[in-house]
Amino acid sequence: MSTDFYEFFCPVKVIAGNAALEHIPFELASLGASKPLIVTDKGVRGAGLVDYVLTACDESELKVVDIFDDVPPDSSKEVVTQIAKLYRKKKCDSIIAIGGGSVIDTSKGVNILVSEGGDDIGAYAGAGNLKRALKPFFVVPTTAGTGSEVTAVAVISDTEKGVKLPFASPFLLPNAAVIDPRMTLTLPAHITAMTAMDAMTHAVEAFTCLAKNPISDAYALAAVRKISENLLNVMDNPKDKAGRLELAQASTMAGIAFSNSMCGMVHSLGHSAGATCHLPHGLCMNLFLPYVLEYNLDNIRPQLEELLIALGGADIYASTPADKRAEKSIELIKHMRDELYKRCKLPRTLKETGKVEKIQLSKIADMTLDDGSIMFNPREVKYEDARAVLDAAWA
């Protein structure tokens, strides 16, 4: 682990708390924008979440030009082109994304096309291909997990070629992330659990992998503390507005942490298992997190010891012998998974998902070695190591 050099970057204005949505009109106006296009999906609109934003804009005499509410669960090139056409036709001047990871990534793609021109988002794929600021872009997350509102990347599927196009540029970052507790109040229990474990994994990997740094550490520790203190309460009291806000903030903080210090093997396994067995990303994080920590244990013992105070609080930290604190941190993460399983049957093992065949594990292990996140894992992962972790996570 080395922190003798690091870079940290997050220019996103975070607008969080009660009545946060009502700040959107002022913030848009301050960027010279007055004709926003809302990008969302049917689920979010059906849950009435877009109405909060419409009301907030209307009360401030800001007219939303149009709403595109048909973003699919996986962002695709075609949808990006379709929305860009709508934006141009309606002469919009800004974008408000309201949704989860797919809506946010789609909107990042739309912003590239409407700012840079053209109809083929594929022309901008890769790292560093954008050279100037894009149109005003606000993100209102409706899940508390992906952290996409503060990451400088997007993934958009090219369905014709059957590949996923990655985009990376600081210009993809939105001007503002608006975190309002109303937006996650109606999130179903299993989505709340999955997305929170996604955020938890972002924070834990940011804190334990090779590119960790003092600033991302601060965000990661705070995120772990907020999730540990609030997740089970929110599961028991879904309408707990304050708890929802804590989880939403934790997700954004974990996003800031991992976008500056990268993730490790949990994400590599998760990307591979997700692609092979079509498992949701947050679920994969929940499946693999403790087993990867056990695998990395000898290399990350001091970090796991430090995490205990955020995971368990001062009393547990003080009452645990110093040489057992790292193991205790892993035990607490396992305990949290057990509690989530009790409340919403969130699978803890590959077998419990009912969607994975043991024969698929060797393919997942192979793919894991070629996933970008593996570079930042503290241990050098070989095929046998990936396979052993998968076997541990099997049942």
Next chain:
Amino acid sequence: MALIPSVSTAKRLYVETMMNVIGRALQAISQVDVAIKKEVNVLPDDFSFQMKVMPNGPSFTVKKKPNGELEFLGSNPEQTPDLSIAFKHLTHAFMVLSFQESTSIAFAHDRMLVDGDISYALRVTRILNRLESFILPKLLAERAVKEYPSSIKLPEKLLHGARIYFQMASNLVTVN
């Protein structure tokens, strides 16, 4: 007074020399090592990989031949490489090539830019790590790679390292 300090010239010379050695050693190891042959086989034919220092510093390129071996192309690639790993500064290249900073830490420190398929970049990094584990003394190799492979024992290291150096020499003689 000289505008370019002599230390910069020495650094540049060292990086140039090391890039030359590593490029030639990659060609040699792809001819003698079974594990590397397996890694290289996955790359498409004519796939080319370049390591360079930005903006116009030392570089080397290797290409995968249809027979599965890597070919050292020196510092002048025939075409735009399929994969490029570029050090942002000469000093960053010097730190990695003098084994003060491992490749994975250099990535974590954002010293390098990858242009191309990231899965191929990981594969090439594994190839470079295995190469360094054989051709460098263990003490240096431990600083160059994330984890020195426990499977490489001293007799195998000596024998294999010697074969790689011998192959490099043979290739040089053949070319000249």
